[in-house]
Amino acid sequence: MEEIDEIVHEFLVESHENLDQLDRDLVALEETPGSRELLSSVFRTIHTIKGTSGFLAFNRLERVAHVGENLLVDLRDGRRSMDQPTTDVLLLMVDTVRDLLREIERTGGEGDVDVEPAVAAITRVHDEPAGAPVAAARPTSSDPSSSDSASSDSAPSETTAAETIPSETTPAETTPADAVPAPTGAAPAEQDEPDAADDAPAEQDDTPEEAAPVDEQVPPAPTTPATTPAAARTAENGRTGLIPTPRSSEAGVPGDEIGTQRNAADSSIRVDVELLDQLMRQVGELVLTRNRISRLASSAQDVDLARSAQQLNLIASELQEGVMRTRMQPIEHVWSKMPRVVRDLAAMCGREVRLEMVGGDTELDRSLLEAVKDPLTHLVRNAVDHGIEPPEVRTAAGKPAQGLLELRASHAGGQVSVEVRDDGQGIDPDVVAAKAVAKGLRTAEQVAAMSANELLQLLFLPGFSTAEKVTNVSGRGVGMDVVRTRIEAIGGTVDVESAVGAGTVWRLRIPLTLAIMPSLSVECAGDLYALPQVHVVELVALDAQRSDSGIEYVHAAPVYRLRGELLPLVSLAGVLGVEVPQDEQPAVIAVVQADQQRFGLLVDRVLTTEEIVVTPLAARLKAIGIYSGATVLGDGRVALILDVQAIARRAISRDSELSARGGEETTAARAEVEQVLVAGIGGGRRVAMPLASVARLEHVRAEQVELVGGREVVQYRGTILPLARLDRLLGTYARESDELLLVVYTRGSRSVGLVVEEIIDIVEDEVTKHSSIDDNGLTGSTVLGEKVTELLDVRSAILAADREFYDDPAPDDVFAGLDELVGATR
């Protein structure tokens, strides 16, 4: 119900403005009857009101607007020229509409406003031959049969206007002698209403939106100066006759209630966006100044100063929030187009799609709203085109024929999260992998080593499109990479989750506003940088006293053990290519999160958290790709804002296509690296095996091990898992234990378990630095974590457990055979 109210409210605000404009237009139109521009404007307005009222089921309103429109069609098509009676009835229509709107605003319904007089009057003028309007009008006005409703006269200034004013209660004294035409008076009289626009500016808190770009409807009336002198004069005359009109519908309402009720149009105003932007900038400056003063106050020992600074702090924060709110718009503004997009697209692609939108009132800065529009549309199109299957496929898969596409928006931790969720076919990571290989974006080895989630991230690579055929819906070069670029450009993130057969969720996280953001000032090689707090997960202080400081090196790549997990480290100085003085060693790890990746950024010091105002960078600095902007800190220094995502892509991901300076070193060190699982097999020996081919690690109890045909197996997830004990295989002895630790390898439907004593670590191993040893079951050795580690020949180890493991195809019969054997031994 609330949503309906919101729509009605907007409709009212808009219509009130439109009506004011309409008054002016109609009057101006009478002066220049031939103006097509004015006619079109009038026609548009009435048409809009008619359409919306029909939609909102305000039938009487629709009826009035409808007959008015008919009349306007004649005018527009030149079948009739604008003359006074026409203007009169049109203004009468405007007044009736206004009455209705007022009633709707007060009660939510059309109340008992009688539209018949207006409808009758308009119809009459419409049905008349355009030639002799005045002659015809006079007789009708005195014709009793024409006043089909109880009371319909009160001509403000002329008898010809008898039907024009729907004053249902008070017939005002008519002043036929008054030569000034009534319609001219009608408009200003309306504007002189007690709740006219002049008290509006103070009341903007209810509806802070409506900040649409300036259009011709900005309230002051530059279009009417020609009529104003006359209008002012007639306002005096017309007033006596006109005032009862608007009041009539409010007759039953106590006066004070009217006083307290604000007209919808008056409780919100349209403001030039430029002005808001300017305000925002100034507030930004204020925040900076406040920061500076806070800093000064905290160092001075002056209590009064501290108190004032505190107060300034509060006020500035509230002001900042308030100004930010004025720029906020509900995301609905972008979503409102979606039903149509979905409908058209579904029809075109032969899909049945139900669109659900949740959280449309979630607000975000309008510049951001603008920026997410295209990416969001793209995701929606993509979901309909590629996500949701054709009805027959869905039914075959046991899903309802109608697909569900959900848009969800919500606030979460200073960010707005927007989800595009479909219940379609999902994205198959294997298909993505195959595609990436086929397109040459990744090698087969690379994709083999990637988790399903990592594979999905490949969708965001430039030049990737999983659409099997290029339709005119997608495949137009706007790929997910563009979506990601756009969203990241505004400091947001995109990620995707998908379950094959069940659907896909695209999740955008967007900052509330661009202009001001909380950030952490960090120091690196004597310079200050701002690290946006959105990305900061935690800070870890390194113990400077200890010589090793906890940082370990996997060859050139530094890592840190954070609560048992290995955190790759990136030296900020390294990324920036700056020289660090010998005595300055990184003392803090800022653990940051970007693009699903977590890494530690090594900085010298962390100074403070601050709200910073983002200043855009000159294009050629932006092109460096490390900084997202600059800011002036509280002490007046300029600091560069680090683009964490860019740094992550540059320094961390092996697949980054970077060639720029700074990142080279790190990438070079990582080029030939693969992740290996290091396991102890007893007797102090360690073996390493490629992590990529490991499916799982499992613990099983020793008594679960059964013997089948002389080989050890365990029952595992409903199948038989053959085992190979690495200690025995490699000629050592592991501790006897109640529990066996298995490294499970899977290929097709076959799995084998390699029994190890303990899992030591997962590390990165530089493939080129291996020494080869020719020993049974090993392929070589290497140094990992300063210990010599043997490299396991996984293939031979697996074959020791299951001789047919690599015999493709038809793996099933072997297991079937095993099942029988198991059955036999029981």
Place this chain on the structure above:
Amino acid sequence: MSSYVTFTVDDGLYGVDVQRVQEALRAHARTRVPLAPEGVAGLVNLRGQVVLTVDLRPRLGLPPVGEDAQQMMVVVQVGGETVSLLVDEIGDVVDVEPDRVEAPPDTLDPAIRPLIRAACTLDERLLLVLDVDEAAAA
């Protein structure tokens, strides 16, 4: 008659169109921008505005200035952006009569050529007029 704000870089006298100059002032503390192109000397806080500072020396093929040299900034407007040019000393605003303005000499280093719009023969020395857009794009 054209008016130029003059300044020196190393030993040369240069000028920029007075219309393009917003102000000239003592150089502020700069924040360096690692990985930036060579000519970028850093960012300064000009009354709350972050302004890019361009060092003209590398562009003009001149050696870098000494560590403790006190430099000046000529703040110019380039395509709606404010950029400050780092110079050694600020000179006068000079008016040059049209007949004293000549094309830059052919012997000029081709690398510097796009930077120099004209050469003006003043009474005592030669004034090289810089193309502001080109200079700021260093």
